[in-house]
Amino acid sequence: MSKGRMEAFSDGVIAILITIMVLELRPPREASLPALFPLLPVFLSYALSFIFLGIYWSNHHHLLQAVKQVDGRVLWANLHLLFWLSLIPFVTAWMGQNPFATWPVALYGLDMLLAAVAYFILVRALLSLHGQQSILAAALGSDLKGKASVVIYLVAIALAFVSSWFACGLYVLVAAIWLVPDRRIEKTLAR
Amino acid sequence: MSKGRMEAFSDGVIAILITIMVLELRPPREASLPALFPLLPVFLSYALSFIFLGIYWSNHHHLLQAVKQVDGRVLWANLHLLFWLSLIPFVTAWMGQNPFATWPVALYGLDMLLAAVAYFILVRALLSLHGQQSILAAALGSDLKGKASVVIYLVAIALAFVSSWFACGLYVLVAAIWLVPDRRIEKTLAR
Amino acid sequence: MSKGRMEAFSDGVIAILITIMVLELRPPREASLPALFPLLPVFLSYALSFIFLGIYWSNHHHLLQAVKQVDGRVLWANLHLLFWLSLIPFVTAWMGQNPFATWPVALYGLDMLLAAVAYFILVRALLSLHGQQSILAAALGSDLKGKASVVIYLVAIALAFVSSWFACGLYVLVAAIWLVPDRRIEKTLAR
Amino acid sequence: MSKGRMEAFSDGVIAILITIMVLELRPPREASLPALFPLLPVFLSYALSFIFLGIYWSNHHHLLQAVKQVDGRVLWANLHLLFWLSLIPFVTAWMGQNPFATWPVALYGLDMLLAAVAYFILVRALLSLHGQQSILAAALGSDLKGKASVVIYLVAIALAFVSSWFACGLYVLVAAIWLVPDRRIEKTLAR
Numbered sequence: 001m002s003k004g005r006m007e008a009f010s011d012g013v014i015a016i017l018i019t020i021m022v023l024e025l026r027p028p029r030e031a032s033l034p035a036l037f038p039l040l041p042v043f044l045s046y047a048l049s050f051i052f053l054g055i056y057w058s059n060h061h062h063l064l065q066a067v068k069q070v071d072g073r074v075l076w077a078n079l080h081l082l083f084w085l086s087l088i089p090f091v092t093a094w095m096g097q098n099p100f101a102t103w104p105v106a107l108y109g110l111d112m113l114l115a116a117v118a119y120f121i122l123v124r125a126l127l128s129l130h131g132q133q134s135i136l137a138a139a140l141g142s143d144l145k146g147k148a149s150v151v152i153y154l155v156a157i158a159l160a161f162v163s164s165w166f167a168c169g170l171y172v173l174v175a176a177i178w179l180v181p182d183r184r185i186e187k188t189l190a191r
Numbered sequence: 192m193s194k195g196r197m198e199a200f201s202d203g204v205i206a207i208l209i210t211i212m213v214l215e216l217r218p219p220r221e222a223s224l225p226a227l228f229p230l231l232p233v234f235l236s237y238a239l240s241f242i243f244l245g246i247y248w249s250n251h252h253h254l255l256q257a258v259k260q261v262d263g264r265v266l267w268a269n270l271h272l273l274f275w276l277s278l279i280p281f282v283t284a285w286m287g288q289n290p291f292a293t294w295p296v297a298l299y300g301l302d303m304l305l306a307a308v309a310y311f312i313l314v315r316a317l318l319s320l321h322g323q324q325s326i327l328a329a330a331l332g333s334d335l336k337g338k339a340s341v342v343i344y345l346v347a348i349a350l351a352f353v354s355s356w357f358a359c360g361l362y363v364l365v366a367a368i369w370l371v372p373d374r375r376i377e378k379t380l381a382r
Numbered sequence: 383m384s385k386g387r388m389e390a391f392s393d394g395v396i397a398i399l400i401t402i403m404v405l406e407l408r409p410p411r412e413a414s415l416p417a418l419f420p421l422l423p424v425f426l427s428y429a430l431s432f433i434f435l436g437i438y439w440s441n442h443h444h445l446l447q448a449v450k451q452v453d454g455r456v457l458w459a460n461l462h463l464l465f466w467l468s469l470i471p472f473v474t475a476w477m478g479q480n481p482f483a484t485w486p487v488a489l490y491g492l493d494m495l496l497a498a499v500a501y502f503i504l505v506r507a508l509l510s511l512h513g514q515q516s517i518l519a520a521a522l523g524s525d526l527k528g529k530a531s532v533v534i535y536l537v538a539i540a541l542a543f544v545s546s547w548f549a550c551g552l553y554v555l556v557a558a559i560w561l562v563p564d565r566r567i568e569k570t571l572a573r
Numbered sequence: 574m575s576k577g578r579m580e581a582f583s584d585g586v587i588a589i590l591i592t593i594m595v596l597e598l599r600p601p602r603e604a605s606l607p608a609l610f611p612l613l614p615v616f617l618s619y620a621l622s623f624i625f626l627g628i629y630w631s632n633h634h635h636l637l638q639a640v641k642q643v644d645g646r647v648l649w650a651n652l653h654l655l656f657w658l659s660l661i662p663f664v665t666a667w668m669g670q671n672p673f674a675t676w677p678v679a680l681y682g683l684d685m686l687l688a689a690v691a692y693f694i695l696v697r698a699l700l701s702l703h704g705q706q707s708i709l710a711a712a713l714g715s716d717l718k719g720k721a722s723v724v725i726y727l728v729a730i731a732l733a734f735v736s737s738w739f740a741c742g743l744y745v746l747v748a749a750i751w752l753v754p755d756r757r758i759e760k761t762l763a764r
Contacts, residue, residue, distance in 0.1 A: 005202060008198075008199060009205070011578060011581045011585055012203055012206030012207070012394075012585055013206045013209060015585030016207055016585070018586060018659065019589040019590055019593065020210065020211070020214065022659050022660065022663060023214075023662075027663060027666040027667035029670075031667070031670075031671035031676050036676075047656075050659070054649070054652040057652075058645065058648050061578050062645075065575070075249050075252065076245070076249070076370070079245040079248075079249070082209070083238075083241055086209065086210055087216075089213055089214075090213060090216045097218060101222035102222070103222050103223055103224050103227075104222050107227075179649070193447070196389055196393060196446075199389075200393045200396070200439060200443075203393055203394055203585075204397045207397060207402075208401055211402070211404075211405065263440065266440050266443065267440070267561070270432075273400070274429070277400065278404065278407075280404055280405075281404060284409040285409035285413070289413035294414055294418075295409075295413050384638070387580055387584060387634050387637075390581060390584045391587070391630060394584055394589070395588045395591060395592055398588060398592040398593075399592055402592065402595075402596065405596075454631065457634065458627070458752070461623075461631070464591070465620075468595050468623070469598075471596075472595060472598045472600060476600035479602075479604075480604035483604035485604050485605055485609075486604050
């Protein structure tokens with residue numbers, strides 16, 4: 001089976017998620033500068049989730065570059081990833097409306113954790129299809145970033161109940177780790 | 192006529208449907224854990240419909256793999272399928288807001304039934320274009336799952352007026368039947 | 383310039399328009415059958431607009447099959463068509479909320495008229511790029527349906543001020559004329 | 574890395590932005606012509622933003638025609654552009670609800686300015702990948718329009734605090750400058 005439609009469908013879903021989040025940013029009734037201030041936490045939540053979805057899209061793009069074929073199991077591992085990503089607008093809106101409140105911040109981390117686990121499962125499904133000697137396996141290497149992200153999310157969720165500011169700081173840290181694009185695949189493919 | 196744009200358009204519509212459903216999941220005003228509880232039926236409806244749309248996308252993807260060309264009749268059979276799929280967010284929202292109420296559960300089943308019939312018509316239109324000796328015909332075989340789904344939906348709609356829990360259980364059963372990916376086409380294409 | 387992205391962008395816009403219209407179909411609060419009845423005009427407006435957008439997508443698909451290349455003028459003629467199509471959810475919602483009221487029905491016809499004119503301009507832009515001896519010109523022929531639609535829309539808009547039922551009947555007539563797929567292009571390409 | 578998915582993803586995001594803006598155009602409750610009049614500024618804001626997004630899509634399409642490959646840096650420069658474009662529905666809605674009010678008009682210009690800067694950064698990232706001797710560099714030339722737009726936006730933002738009508742006039746001027754499609758790339762590619 002060709003990977004074209006799985007790419008197109010994932011692009012579609014992520015493109016829609018990244019844009020419907022902006023609908024939460026309701027224009028204020030008043031036409032003054034101070035009327036914008038209460039929107040700041042909503043805007044920051046939006047920007048953070050935009051970056052996370054951008055990271056997933058970029059990594060998905062890199063990952064699929066090294067993929068030759070897909071099967072039914074891969075399609076469902078991908079849909080599973082898209083399910084947790086599809087909840088990002090919901091957790092973003094809740095966190096934006098209740099800035100730095102414990103439960104919304106923890107739920108945000110939980111959704112991110114489940115998306116990270118789903119991405120890991122997708123990578124496993126692709127590896128089992130392509131084999132440990134494939135370009136894909138070489139390109140992925142030890143996946144240190146992926147493992148570190150899961151650990152940081154777990155710490156952040158626990159810390160949300162102590163200090164939600166700290167948890168948010170950890171989310172920003174994960175985003176920063178990933179913003180450096182995943183050059184492993186680019187390098188391995190170039191060789 | 193090439194099938195490329197019909198695939199792209201269907202991917203687009205299903206990707207949008209799968210993501211706008213999440214807009215029904217309104218973040219609660221309060222930032223507490225109990226505030227999330229009333230959202231549980233809405234979330235479960237969403238998850239069920241996400242899976243159904245994922246099944247349609249996955250089967251559509253498998254089906255089109257074995258297709259060589261399309262014509263005007265196939266385009267409209269496909270748009271007809273997309274019409275009933277496009278009502279899934281509506282029936283999902285109604286069922287989510289009125290968990291296990293008779294009419295919403297029955298209407299959900301009716302929409303699923305009409306989508307299943309539309310998929311059947313699409314398959315017929317493709318078969319009449321490709322012939323009974325085509326790879327497509329071999330790949331589809333007797334379509335036992337498709338026929339079983341229609342029967343189960345009919346039973347579920349009738350049962351909704353006796354016990355809507357039972358009807359919902361039957362919807363989950365149909366989803367479970369289809370979650371096993373349609374390997375017929377994969378196998379026939381591989382041969 | 384290749385036509386690929388113009389097709390993809392148009393598919394995207396039409397796919398989104400066809401699906402966001404369904405957001406107007408708000409689930410009723412009550413979980414009873416009679417609660418659905420007031421939604422009937424909204425549903426019928428939705429179904430009519432779904433068919434019109436389906437016709438535009440199908441014709442656009444047929445038209446682009448015979449197209450070899452595009453230029454900046456064609457891109458803007460296409461965006462101009464998408465602009466009037468993008469207002470369909472608005473006029474559909476207004477007509478659905480005020481069934482058979484004069485102004486909504488007339489505005490619906492006006493938007494349809496402007497979309498038909500925009501489609502005509504797009505066809506002209508493509509013809510001036512491909513020449514009167516091209517496959518495209520042969521495939522399009524005299525465009526009787528296109529001209530008839532414009533006349534029927536004009537009559538329908540005028541009649542909306544006498545009887546909006548009659549105007550709606552004419553819209554259904556235009557849809558029926560076009561539902562028969564545009565075999566001119568299929569036939570000419572096959573030759 | 575191939576540019577296909579970056580094109581598809583950008584098409585998707587811009588297609589969604591262009592269509593969700595129309596959701597701000599709420600159908601009035603009354604079915605009369607005067608009920609439409611208050612919507613005029615919202616409609617004009619929508620039309621202006623539709624044209625701006627159409628310009629970005631058209632220019633993006635032209636730009637990518639001359640591009641051979643992309644890397645991680647280009648993907649993020651593109652996501653950065655999409656971020657500022659994704660705020661257009663928000664600033665459009667605020668300006669439409671408060672026609673010719675100072676702050677909404679200024680914020681609209683600021684978002685346009687940041688999008689223009691992001692487009693400039695994307696062009697730089699592509700040039701540094703393709704080299705100053707590439708077709709891309711030849712096709713882009715001195716980018717007079719891009720530089721002029723940035724200057725006009727800066728003037729318009731400042732002028733919004735004197736006369737917001739004048740600022741809006743300048744936005745229309747920028748749109749008019751760009752509506753003439755960017756023939757540099759078409760010409761250079763044709764050679």
